[in-house]
Amino acid sequence: MSRRTNCNHIVQIALLLLACGSTLAASPVTPMTPDNFDTYEHELPSADYVRREAMVPMRDGVKLFTVVVMKKGTLKAPMLLSRTPYNASSATGRNKSQRIVDILEIMDAAFVEDGYIRVYQDIRGMHKSEGDWVLNRPLSGPLNKTGIDESTDAFDTIDWLVKNVPEANGNVGVIGSSYLGFTALMTLIDPHPALKAVIAQSPMVDGWMGDDWFHYGAFRVNSLGFPLSQGFKKGDGGGEFPLGAGDDYTRYLEAGSVADFVNLVGASDVPGIRKFLENPAYTEFWSLQAVDQWLAARPHTVPTMLVVGQWDQEDSYGAAAVYRALEPKDTNNDKLSLVIGPWRHSGFNHYGYDLGALTFTGDTAREWRIKYAKPFFDHWLRGGPNPNTPPVLTYATGINEWQTSTHWPVGTSKPIYLAADGLATFTKPEKVGNTTYMSDPAKPVPFLPRPIDMGNPMQWKPWLVQDQRFVSGRPDVADWKTAPLDEAVHIKGAPEIELFASTSGTDSDWVVKLIDVYPNDIPEDASQGAKPSMAGYELPIGIEIFRGRYHKDFAKPSALKPGKVERYSFKLPNVDHVFRPGHRIMIQVQSTLFPLYDRNPQTFVDNIMYAKKVDYQQATQKIWFGGDQASAIVLPIAD
Incomplete structure (x- = not known):
C-alpha cells in the first residue's frame, strides 16, 4: 500500500468515526452508569434566534450581566433595552424553545419578529450582575456621593452596546414597566447620544407621594x-x-x-x-429621591412616552407626575406623550381584553403596542414614517373607546358636593351639616372581601375594580350618591378631593372613593354570562388615602386637635371615564383600608410604625358639608 493510499484510508476512518459521533468513543452504558450530567444545550441549531450573554463593564469597574437576543439574519437593527432587577436570564428564557417569540415576554413579539435586537440587563447587585443593589438607587448628588447611579450605568451600557453588537444600527430605545419604568426614566437624566426614544410604563417615581411604598x-x-x-x-x-x-x-x-x-x-x-x-x-x-423633580431640573431632549393603567394598583402616581414635570419643556408638542389605558399595573404588556368584571373591546393592550408603541420606536430608531403620536392617548372607560387630546388634564373643573341625607349633588348646599361614623382600629374596613391574600394575583391585580357593595351597610363607611344621571358625565383628569373633616382623636386617615353605580335593573352583561352580572355594580373609578398627621407639612407630622374641622386636599389617580345616563355617582369616605394600608392608631405618636397596642383607640369621625365646609370632589369634566 502506497503512502498516499494509507493516508486516504486514515482519513476515511476518521470521517467514519466523526459520522458516528461520540458513540464509539464513549463507554457502553450499563444499569449502573451514573445518570447525573452537567450540561445540556437548550438552544439547538434549528433555533430561529441568536442569544448572547456578556458582562458589560461600568465606569467604576463593576460588570453587569447582559443578554442580547435577536432573530438569525438580523442586520442594521435597532436595539431595545430594558434594565431590570427581576432577572435578565428569566426574561430571555421564559420557555425552552427554538422560537424567539417563546423565550421572550409577549410584549417583545412584535419587535423581534420585525428585526429588533432585544437587550435585557440585570441592574447592579442583582442576580448575575456585580456590585451592590440599592433600592431605587438615588441620583448622584446629596443622597449618593458615589458618582454612580442608574443613569450612569445606563449610559455606559448603551455605549458598550453600540460598540459591541455588530448587527445593530447604532440606535437604542429603552422600555420598561414599574422598577424597569424607573430605570427607563433614569436614562433621560444624562442621555447617551445613541438613545433615541424611551417608553416608561407605570414608572416608580415617588414612593412616598403615591407609588409603591x-x-x-x-x-x-x-x-x-x-x-x-x-x-x-x-x-x-x-x-x-x-x-x-x-x-x-x-x-x-x-x-x-x-x-x-x-x-x-x-x-x-x-x-x-x-x-x-x-x-x-x-x-x-x-423628597430628594423624587424622579419627577430630577427630570424637571434638566432639559428634555429624548422623545418619551409615559404609560399607566387607569387602575394601576402599584404605581398610579409616577407617569402623570413626570408628564407634569416635562410637558412645559415640550414646546413643539412632539417629544412627550401620555397614555392612560384600561389596565392594572403593567397590564399593557400582557392581555388587555378585560379587568376583573369589566370587559373591553378587544385586546386593548396589544392594540396599544401595535398601533402606538411600535410605530413610535420604528420612527425614532429606524427612520420609519412619523406616526404623529398623540400628545395624550386615553381609553374612555364606560363607553370603551380610545380618545386623543392635545394636553392633560382636559375639560372644566366642576365640584360634586356632599350633602345631607346621603345625597351627592352638583349644587353646593347652603346649610352646614355633617355625617358621623365611628372608626375602630380593632375592626378596620377591609380593602377586599375576606379572606384576603395580598400575594394572590387573582385578588391583587384587579382589586381597584372590586365591587364595593361588600362594604355596604358598615357603620364606619359613609356614602353619598347622586340621583340617576339624566345625561353622561365624562371626566378626563385627576379628580381633586376637598374634604372637610374632624375627629375626636389626635390623628386619622381619610379614605375617599369615587364610584360608578350601575343601574340595578339593567344587567349590562357585555360578555353574555362569561362575567358576573354588572347589575347594581359599584365600580371604583378612583380610591385614595391621606394620613391626617401631614395636613400641614408632609415632612413634619403634627397632631390633630380633637373636634377641629380641617381641610384635606389631595387627588385621586388620573382617569378617563364616562358615567353613563341612568348610572349614579357615589362618594364614599372611611378611615381604614386594611391590610393594604397600616392602621392609624388615631392617637398621635411620633412614628406610627412603632405604635403600641394602647395607642390604637376608637374615634368619632365627622365629614362636614355645606357653606364654608363644603366637602366635594372636583371633577375634570370633559368639554
Whole structure:
C-alpha cells in the first residue's frame, strides 16, 4: 500500500468515526452508569434566534450581566433595552424553545419578529450582575456621593452596546414597566447620544407621594416583602416571609403595628425594611429621591412616552407626575406623550381584553403596542414614517373607546358636593351639616372581601375594580350618591378631593372613593354570562388615602386637635371615564383600608410604625358639608 493510499484510508476512518459521533468513543452504558450530567444545550441549531450573554463593564469597574437576543439574519437593527432587577436570564428564557417569540415576554413579539435586537440587563447587585443593589438607587448628588447611579450605568451600557453588537444600527430605545419604568426614566437624566426614544410604563417615581411604598403618608403593608425578596441573595429566591396560608386581614391585625409584624417575622435587620420603618415622613430621605423633580431640573431632549393603567394598583402616581414635570419643556408638542389605558399595573404588556368584571373591546393592550408603541420606536430608531403620536392617548372607560387630546388634564373643573341625607349633588348646599361614623382600629374596613391574600394575583391585580357593595351597610363607611344621571358625565383628569373633616382623636386617615353605580335593573352583561352580572355594580373609578398627621407639612407630622374641622386636599389617580345616563355617582369616605394600608392608631405618636397596642383607640369621625365646609370632589369634566 502506497503512502498516499494509507493516508486516504486514515482519513476515511476518521470521517467514519466523526459520522458516528461520540458513540464509539464513549463507554457502553450499563444499569449502573451514573445518570447525573452537567450540561445540556437548550438552544439547538434549528433555533430561529441568536442569544448572547456578556458582562458589560461600568465606569467604576463593576460588570453587569447582559443578554442580547435577536432573530438569525438580523442586520442594521435597532436595539431595545430594558434594565431590570427581576432577572435578565428569566426574561430571555421564559420557555425552552427554538422560537424567539417563546423565550421572550409577549410584549417583545412584535419587535423581534420585525428585526429588533432585544437587550435585557440585570441592574447592579442583582442576580448575575456585580456590585451592590440599592433600592431605587438615588441620583448622584446629596443622597449618593458615589458618582454612580442608574443613569450612569445606563449610559455606559448603551455605549458598550453600540460598540459591541455588530448587527445593530447604532440606535437604542429603552422600555420598561414599574422598577424597569424607573430605570427607563433614569436614562433621560444624562442621555447617551445613541438613545433615541424611551417608553416608561407605570414608572416608580415617588414612593412616598403615591407609588409603591406610601400614599400621602399611609404605608402600604405589602411593600415590606419587596426589599426582602429582592435583597436576599441578590433576588435569586428564598426571600419570603414564612407565613404559610391564611387571611392577611387576621394576620396583620393580630400582629399589631408594622414594626410588631416585622419583628414577628424576624426581618427587623433587612436594610430596605428599615428604610420604611425609620422614615415614615416625607423628609429629604424621600423628597430628594423624587424622579419627577430630577427630570424637571434638566432639559428634555429624548422623545418619551409615559404609560399607566387607569387602575394601576402599584404605581398610579409616577407617569402623570413626570408628564407634569416635562410637558412645559415640550414646546413643539412632539417629544412627550401620555397614555392612560384600561389596565392594572403593567397590564399593557400582557392581555388587555378585560379587568376583573369589566370587559373591553378587544385586546386593548396589544392594540396599544401595535398601533402606538411600535410605530413610535420604528420612527425614532429606524427612520420609519412619523406616526404623529398623540400628545395624550386615553381609553374612555364606560363607553370603551380610545380618545386623543392635545394636553392633560382636559375639560372644566366642576365640584360634586356632599350633602345631607346621603345625597351627592352638583349644587353646593347652603346649610352646614355633617355625617358621623365611628372608626375602630380593632375592626378596620377591609380593602377586599375576606379572606384576603395580598400575594394572590387573582385578588391583587384587579382589586381597584372590586365591587364595593361588600362594604355596604358598615357603620364606619359613609356614602353619598347622586340621583340617576339624566345625561353622561365624562371626566378626563385627576379628580381633586376637598374634604372637610374632624375627629375626636389626635390623628386619622381619610379614605375617599369615587364610584360608578350601575343601574340595578339593567344587567349590562357585555360578555353574555362569561362575567358576573354588572347589575347594581359599584365600580371604583378612583380610591385614595391621606394620613391626617401631614395636613400641614408632609415632612413634619403634627397632631390633630380633637373636634377641629380641617381641610384635606389631595387627588385621586388620573382617569378617563364616562358615567353613563341612568348610572349614579357615589362618594364614599372611611378611615381604614386594611391590610393594604397600616392602621392609624388615631392617637398621635411620633412614628406610627412603632405604635403600641394602647395607642390604637376608637374615634368619632365627622365629614362636614355645606357653606364654608363644603366637602366635594372636583371633577375634570370633559368639554
